[in-house]
Amino acid sequence: MAQDDLFKNVISHAKEYGFIFQSSEIYDGLSAVYDYGQNGALLKNNIKEYWWKSMVQLHENIVGIDSAIFAHPTTWKASGHVDAFNDPLIDNKDSKKRYRADVLVEDHVEKIRQKADKEVAKAAKRFGESFDADMYRTTNPRVMGYLQKADDIIKRFVTALEAEDLVEVKKVIEDEGIACPISGSKNWTDVRQFNLMFSTKMGSVAEESNDLYLRPETAQGIFLNYLNVQKTGRMKIPFGIAQIGKAFRNEIVARQFIFRMREFEQMEMQFFVRPGTEMEWYENWKTARMKWHSNLGIDASKYRFHDHDKLAHYANAAADIEFEFPFGFKELEGIHSRTDFDLKQHEKFSGKKLQYFDPELNKNYVPYVVETSIGLDRMFLAVFSSALQNEVLEDGSERTVLKLPYALAPVKAAILPLVKKDGLPEVAREILSQLKFEFNVQYDEKDAIGKRYRRHDAIGTPICITVDHESLEDKSVTIRHRDSMLQERVPIETLNQILGNHVKMDSLLKTLD
Numbered sequence: 001m002a003q004d005d006l007f008k009n010v011i012s013h014a015k016e017y018g019f020i021f022q023s024s025e026i027y028d029g030l031s032a033v034y035d036y037g038q039n040g041a042l043l044k045n046n047i048k049e050y051w052w053k054s055m056v057q058l059h060e061n062i063v064g065i066d067s068a069i070f071a072h073p074t075t076w077k078a079s080g081h082v083d084a085f086n087d088p089l090i091d092n093k094d095s096k097k098r099y100r101a102d103v104l105v106e107d108h109v110e111k112i113r114q115k116a117d118k119e120v121a122k123a124a125k126r127f128g129e130s131f132d133a134d135m136y137r138t139t140n141p142r143v144m145g146y147l148q149k150a151d152d153i154i155k156r157f158v159t160a161l162e163a164e165d166l167v168e169v170k171k172v173i174e175d176e177g178i179a180c181p182i183s184g185s186k187n188w189t190d191v192r193q194f195n196l197m198f199s200t201k202m203g204s205v206a207e208e209s210n211d212l213y214l215r216p217e218t219a220q221g222i223f224l225n226y227l228n229v230q231k232t233g234r235m236k237i238p239f240g241i242a243q244i245g246k247a248f249r250n251e252i253v254a255r256q257f258i259f260r261m262r263e264f265e266q267m268e269m270q271f272f273v274r275p276g277t278e279m280e281w282y283e284n285w286k287t288a289r290m291k292w293h294s295n296l297g298i299d300a301s302k303y304r305f306h307d308h309d310k311l312a313h314y315a316n317a318a319a320d321i322e323f324e325f326p327f328g329f330k331e332l333e334g335i336h337s338r339t340d341f342d343l344k345q346h347e348k349f350s351g352k353k354l355q356y357f358d359p360e361l362n363k364n365y366v367p368y369v370v371e372t373s374i375g376l377d378r379m380f381l382a383v384f385s386s387a388l389q390n391e392v393l394e395d396g397s398e399r400t401v402l403k404l405p406y407a408l409a410p411v412k413a414a415i416l417p418l419v420k421k422d423g424l425p426e427v428a429r430e431i432l433s434q435l436k437f438e439f440n441v442q443y444d445e446k447d448a449i450g451k452r453y454r455r456h457d458a459i460g461t462p463i464c465i466t467v468d469h470e471s472l473e474d475k476s477v478t479i480r481h482r483d484s485m486l487q488e489r490v491p492i493e494t495l496n497q498i499l500g501n502h503v504k505m506d507s508l509l510k511t512l513d
């Protein structure tokens, strides 16, 4: 299936099966804002649980907090968000469309890199098995030319951005002949900086009210509380503080469904370390986070690391974990070595000491911070889009199945009486009562059994439990596994254990440890 069709499929499936709805749909929607439906909310909660438990429950030295969305406005002065949380934007005068200059350039460079990939693929076909792709990339003049060109453009662009030279930023776009994807024209406005924070006011009387911001990241709530947590939790360095919460950004280019939203959720963990040890922890967390992803069983080739070309003002090392979304490889998670920048800034702006006394060194210092920051909604999209599959069965028929990791599935089992009479619904409801305290299970008696199986395949239910006439006598049921579609007969009294083995979060967490 073509990339565009695949993505359209993901969006329509998410809507049709109650995962994600456009916000305020009856008013024609609100751009880049989405609501999670009955199945989406469950899947999202399960992802949160997997992340939270992997951080807080499995680490003795990581605790979790829940800080407010509002913070004292000086927070955002200190963090640099008021002055530097900007995107360079540019408008096309013909289509009137607005773009992020960096996204335009990155997309252009990606196309050049794809040309190199195509050359390599062609050569691979020509040379057959003995072909060495890495060697070809470093020796073939045409491929090297493309790769060099891509690097040169990025280098020039990053230098311009770092120098905040917006005239040069525009010149890169012009010199590269980058055209608007909609109008096809190269008729661009100047590049301007645009602050991404949403502002609002606190207080009832306009003159007395204070300007506030909706937080653009959850991390600052952790920095503001770092000493409270360290002291009350008697935390010793190295230790981490984790948080899941909403963040808000007035994104310029808000498209690609829940990939880039104006209201979204982040799962962040700041790890406080002794200065000088941050690179070691940075590498550790890169490995640990990739393991968290691969533990889900999603195809490893869908993940890759990408080191940042341009470091943020606070970082001394940064990498993204990129995921192959239906529209290509894009950032899913960031791992940043943030130095002592944030805490030092808060010391400066608040006039309060934010130091840690290290008993082993017998000395005070401001800790360094390594953070892992992942968008919950992007993780949802990664899991959901890679799980959605169309399968052609042996008899030639097709089924749509959402092959979610079992522990993340919204509904763990469906309980299906074969018919709506003869005492079968009663037995099915008894099974529901037996399972519901431990698992999120659903009773479903409507439509033919095949149709009910398909309905549950489409929302990713790992196990269907069918109650038939024989169940009345042998106290057994047929269970059908989502992925293999294999069926087996099992005693009703063993259902809790069987489900427990397959779908519980513990099993997923155990393979992490």
Ligand code: ATP
Pocket: 217, 249, 251, 258, 259, 260, 261, 262, 264, 265, 266, 331, 332, 333, 334, 373, 374, 375, 376, 377, 378
């Ligand atoms: P991008 O370059 O895609 O704008 P970013 O580098 O600004 O992302 P960070 O500030 O590092 O993102 O935020 C950490 C994580 O939060 C990202 O890896 C991403 O998963 C998520 N995230 C950031 N912005 C959004 C958004 N607008 N919608 C959904 N998730 C987001």
